[in-house]
Structures are given as structure tokens and as C-alpha cells.
Amino acid sequence: MPSHDCRFYCRVTAQDLLSKADGRLSVVNRPAKVSAAMITGVSETALLTLNGRAHQAGLPDAILHDPMAIQLRDSFDVDFDRFGRRGQEMALRSLAVDSCAIAYLRAHPRATVVALAEGFQTSFWRLEKAIGNPQFRWVSVDLPPVIELRKQLLPQSPAITNLGQSALDYSWMDRIDSSEGVFITAEGLLMYLQPEQSMSLITACAKRFPGGQMFFDLPPTLIKKVAPKGIRASRHYRVPPMPFSLSINQLSALVGKIPGLKAVRDVPMPAGRGFIFSRVFPAFWRFGPMKPFRGVYALLEFG
Secondary structure, eight states: OOHHHHHHHHHSOTTEEEEEETTEEEEEEOOOOEEOTTOOGGGGHHHHHHHHHHHHHTSTTOSSOOHHHHHHHTTEEOOGGGGOOOOSHHHHHHHHHHHHHHHHHHHSTTOEEEEETOTTOOHHHHHHHHSSSOOOEEEEEEOHHHHHHHHHHSOOOTTEEEEESOTTSGGGGGGOOOTTOEEEEETTTGGGSOHHHHHHHHHHHHHHOTTOEEEEEEOOTTHHHHOTTOOEEETTEEOOOOOOOOOHHHHHTTBTTBTTEEEEEEOOOOOOSHHIIIIIHHHHHHOGGGTTTSOEEEEEEEO
16 A cells, blocks of 8 residues: 555544545445443453453464454454453453353253353353354343443343343342253452452352352462452553452362352363463363462352
């Protein structure tokens, strides 16, 4: 493209798109990108994780098929570079929770999936594609600014119910039809809560949804000690503090202490891309002596 074409391209607004036909430039309208300025605090981590998933899904050797994440990320007018690296971790977490959800939905095809503090996850569309003839229902629970952006930027479906409220406002439980089973996800949530809040939420879910399951992730227990002010992800962004964490052994010890908690499953680390993430990291995750020190993918079974 000639240099004057480049200068012209750089001056068009976010609502414009240059197309080239017969050697001439023309400007066509496109929807403007959407600001996420109202997403602050812990909720802002939803943008960080979205960026990680979308980046990984867009690679030629992607480990996660998530075109909706790419579309959603590209709808935002956000400087995603400020969040730092875009490693495989978020994609691996998505693969882990998807495997648990798919197993539950195959056994309970008409179950309700409750996504607590869903942020900008795009799990619904991945599971819809993975489940033949999907019949499950989906309830997205998050703070009103997040829910409004989800409604604005993501396709709507009769299967989806959006609830603009905190996961700690347990009135969402009254909206859940548990007659066909309940699968609860709490990705990237519990670690940001105070310990009593996280334990209360787990206890309430165990009591309210017998026969259901709950997936969540936690960081290594050392994080709250070595990074009490949060982890520096880049020069421009610090991940908020994570005051709550338990090892998989500590979680397993809760069986019999929390009414309704039937079992705690240690979810394996999915294989990623490259030798480290395909072989070393999953082996490290399985190695018994490291379980008290590594992070957690936990699947709780309620009975």
C-alpha cells in the first residue's frame, strides 16, 4: 500500500473500515468497539483471562478452539497489552472445566449450568458445540456492568439467563431449576474472596444442590503469603490479592465436615503445547509430594 494510503488508514476512526476495490480506497461503516472502562477491581481480571484465551485460540497450533473468545476480545476498545503475558494457563483451565462439564452434561443432558462470576468466559458456546443436541440451560451470574456487556456483545440464546448480581448474594439460588441436575463453575472467583466468604459459598452450594457438582480453581497456598498485595502481571497491571487458597489435600479433608459434600476430585492438568506444557507440567501436577504446594483444579460432588 502506498505511504499516503497508510497515513489515511491511520486517521480513520474506530467506526470506519478501509476497503480497496479497483485500486481505490473507500470507507465503509462498522460497529465501534466498546469501552470496558466501567470494569474495575477484581472484575477487570475477566479481561485478562479473556485476552489469554483469545490469544491462545488464535494460534495456528491452538490447544483451545474458542472463536467466540476471539470475537469478544476484538469487540473491546481495551489496551490488552497492559495485562502482560498471554500464556497457556487460561486455555488449560478452560479445557479442564470443559471436560468436567461435558462429563456431567452427558449424564444429565437437561441440567442447569451456573457460571458464577462468569466475567467474559465463552464456555457456553464451546459446550454447545461439544454436546450433541444440547438441552442444558445456562445461568450467568456476575455484577451488573459485566452482565450488561455480555448482553451487548455476545449472542443471546433462550437457553441463557443473565443475573446481574454478586455470587455472594445467594438469591441466585432461588432462580435455579435443580430438578435435572446442577453444574456450578467458579473459575477465577474463590481466590479473590475472603476465606469465610469462599467457605460459605461452597457450604451453601453443597446444601442447596444435592446431586450437583462444582468446579473451581485455586492458586498455590504460598501465593497469599509471598504476594499479599497481588501479583505484578506487567509494569502496568497488578493482579488483585488472593486471600483464599487451599491445597487439594486440604479440600479433600472437608468431606464429612461440610454437610452435603460427598467427594472432592483432583482434576488433572490437561496437556498443553510444547514439551513443558504437554509433559512436564501435567507430570508435576500428578506428583503426589507436590500436591500441597501446587495450584488446584477441584471438582466437588454434592450428595
